[in-house]
Amino acid sequence: MLPIPLPYDPFRAEFRADPYPHYRALRDEAPVHFAPEANVWCVSRYDDVQAVLRRDDVFSSRAMFTMLMNNGQNGMPRLTLRVLRFIALLFVRTRLNPFTFATERILIAEDGERHKGMREIVNRGFTPRRIASWEKRAYEIVAACLAGFEQRERFELVEELAIPLPVTIIAEMLGIEPERRADFKRWSDAIISNATGPGRATPYSADFGAALIGLIRYVKRVARERRRSPAEDVISAIVAEQDGEAGLSDREVVQFVALLLVAGNETTTNLIGNAVKALLRHPDVLARVAGDPALVPRVVEETLRWDAPIQLVFRLTKQATEVAGQRIPDGAIVAALIGSANRDERRFPDPDRFDLDRDSQGHIAFGFGRHFCLGASLARLEARVALEALVPRLARVRLDAEPELVDSFLVRGPRRLELVARSA
Ligand code: HEM
Numbered sequence: 112m113l114p115i116p117l118p119y120d121p122f123r124a125e126f127r128a129d130p131y132p133h134y135r136a137l138r139d140e141a142p143v144h145f146a147p148e149a150n151v152w153c154v155s156r157y158d159d160v161q162a163v164l165r166r167d168d169v170f171s172s173r174a175m176f177t178m179l180m181n182n183g184q185n186g187m188p189r190l191t192l193r194v195l196r197f198i199a200l201l202f203v204r205t206r207l208n209p210f211t212f213a214t215e216r217i218l219i220a221e222d223g224e225r226h227k228g229m230r231e232i233v234n235r236g237f238t239p240r241r242i243a244s245w246e247k248r249a250y251e252i253v254a255a256c257l258a259g260f261e262q263r264e265r266f267e268l269v270e271e272l273a274i275p276l277p278v279t280i281i282a283e284m285l286g287i288e289p290e291r292r293a294d295f296k297r298w299s300d301a302i303i304s305n306a307t308g309p310g311r312a313t314p315y316s317a318d319f320g321a322a323l324i325g326l327i328r329y330v331k332r333v334a335r336e337r338r339r340s341p342a343e344d345v346i347s348a349i350v351a352e353q354d355g356e357a358g359l360s361d362r363e364v365v366q367f368v369a370l371l372l373v374a375g376n377e378t379t380t381n382l383i384g385n386a387v388k389a390l391l392r393h394p395d396v397l398a399r400v401a402g403d404p405a406l407v408p409r410v411v412e413e414t415l416r417w418d419a420p421i422q423l424v425f426r427l428t429k430q431a432t433e434v435a436g437q438r439i440p441d442g443a444i445v446a447a448l449i450g451s452a453n454r455d456e457r458r459f460p461d462p463d464r465f466d467l468d469r470d471s472q473g474h475i476a477f478g479f480g481r482h483f484c485l486g487a488s489l490a491r492l493e494a495r496v497a498l499e500a501l502v503p504r505l506a507r508v509r510l511d512a513e514p515e516l517v518d519s520f521l522v523r524g525p526r527r528l529e530l531v532a533r534s535a
Contacts, residue, residue: 120146121153121423121446122520130422131463134451143437151425152434152445157455157475159435160447163426164479167222170426172482174444176220216359217366219374219482226481232352232359233367233485236284236345242488245280249496252279260504265511268528269384272501276493277379281371286344287333298326299373307521330368334361345371371486379490381420381517381524382411383497388525389414390502391510393465400467400502407502409467411494415453416474417465422450422523424478449475450523507533 119126119133119141126133137144137155144153154160163170216229256272274296282289301322334350341347346368353359359367390397390410400406426445431438439445453474454462460469477484484490514525 118146119144119153120149121151121448122149124518124520127516127520127523130450131454134448134454135456137448138451138455138457142435143439149446150444152439152443153448154434154445155448155451155455156435157452157458160449160452161475161479163434163445163447164424164475164482167481169429169432170445171222171429172220172226172426173222174220174425174427176217216363218370218485229359229363229367230481230485233349235352236348237485237489239488242492245284245489246492246496248283249276249280249493250500252276253497253500257500257504261507264532264534266508266530268387268530269380269525270527272497273380273383273387273528274376276383276497277376277490280489280493281375284345285333285368285371286337286342286346287329291329294325294329295372295376298322299376302326302369302373303377303517303519303522307519309518326369326372327365330365331361334364334368375486375489377517377522378420379486379493381522382414382490382494384514384525384528385418385420385523386410386414386494386498387501387505387528387530388510388514389418389465390505391508391530396465396467397502397505401506404499404502406467407495407498408491409471410498410502411491412471412474413465413467413469414494415476416459416471417453418523419450419453419474419476420524421476421478421521423448423521424482449478505530509533 119137134155137153142154142156142159144155145151146153154163216225218226218229218233221229253272253276256275260266275292278292278295279289282292282295301319305316305319334346337344337347338350338353341351346364349359349364349367353361353364390400396410400410423446426447428439428441428443428445431441433439434445453459453476456462458473459471477487477490508530511529511531514528517524517526
């Protein structure tokens with residue numbers, strides 16, 4: 112671990128194994144900390160993070176795009192030779208003009224009215240009734256994943272349950288073939304690596320290009336089919352809106368579906384992984400939940416607070432402003448450290464304790480304000496169903512080794528979680 116306190120930099124891998132002591136140092140000593148190499152202002156206290164997310168008139172979500180485009184400008188990555196080659200290939204293979212990226216709407220990166228109009232459209236695919244109707248299917252998928260668990264000496268939780276559950280559900284919700292699961296995961300991994308992981312060192316690589324082209328071509332084809340013959344799925348609900356006033360363009364449909372595939376998978380996978388890891392590290396809590404399964408939703412909420420699957424989000428200042436008495440200039444990138452806010456002792460007493468008796472409500476693992484996670488109730492449902500099935504089985508297993516984490520500055524969770532029977 113690096114010496115505490117500081118200098119903190121959200122992109123540096125050294126902070127990832129255990130970011131929490133560093134966050135604490137930031138909150139105590141530099142609640143608004145400028146990381147010069149990253150060129151990012153890090154906001155770490157709960158009240159300040161919430162204020163940044165609430166004040167969308169000052170803090171624009173455009174930064175989500177800029178940062179995930181690898182520090183590009185105006186919605187475009189820096190135009191190096193590799194990027195130009197990449198853009199040309201994308202255009203030839205998908206017939207989508209990458210130069211319109213900056214003008215088309217991407218839900219997560221829009222502000223104000225543009226965001227509102229788009230959110231209203233996509234909300235229709237995510238009504239509480241629609242989400243609740245997936246509960247039965249979630250139980251079936253989990254039961255299939257755990258078949259034979261008792262007889263196994265080893266079970267790799269991430270690959271065998273935490274990935275297939277959200278991927279299968281989102282695929283079925285969208286009305287796309289779950290058999291393409293391996294492709295979705297490959298595409299999603301490549302996008303996350305390019306934006307937030309090891310791929311940042313050599314962005315827009317041939318591998319990333321192949322993944323993006325595969326995803327876009329596939330989604331374009333499905334969207335076209337659903338426009339011709341609508342079905343009872345989310346893509347049909349969205350393409351049905353294309354002809355209306357606030358209608359989405361073909362490109363926007365493709366981008367939204369791609370966002371759902373990536374945002375909806377990786378995050379829930381990590382929530383399930385983080386929850387199981389937390390329970391196995393806290394045998395007293397595990398025993399209590401095993402004796403009272405009604406506590407499972409509390410495990411889900413406390414995991415979201417204690418070990419947030421998305422550690423930070425970005426914003427771009429639209430004017431010079433002040434946070435916690437610190438001036439932040441116009442046009443600055445701000446990292447709102449969700450993972451830190453959720454551990455702020457000013458908001459959650461004894462915050463490093465994994466504690467089912469606390470009131471975890473108010474955590475901001477799903478964000479806050481206008482961009483509050485569209486899939487929060489789906490993620491909660493999936494995690495609850497998975498844990499209800501897992502908890503009674505966890506007493507007979509232990510963790511094989513300290514789990515390796517996903518290599519990303521944004522996403523937090525185990526890459527693999529090998530459960531070993533205690534008798535083995
Ligand atoms: C544990 C699981 C999840 C976590 C921790 C999580 C976290 C987040 C966070 C922090 C944001 C806010 C981003 C911002 O303010 O810039 C967000 C937005 C979003 N999430 Fe999730 N998410 C999860 C699951 C899902 C699922 C299952 C889906 C879809 C099926 C989804 C789709 C989205 C979308 C579309 C947005 C953008 C909403 C908007 O900009 O209006 N998420 N999520």
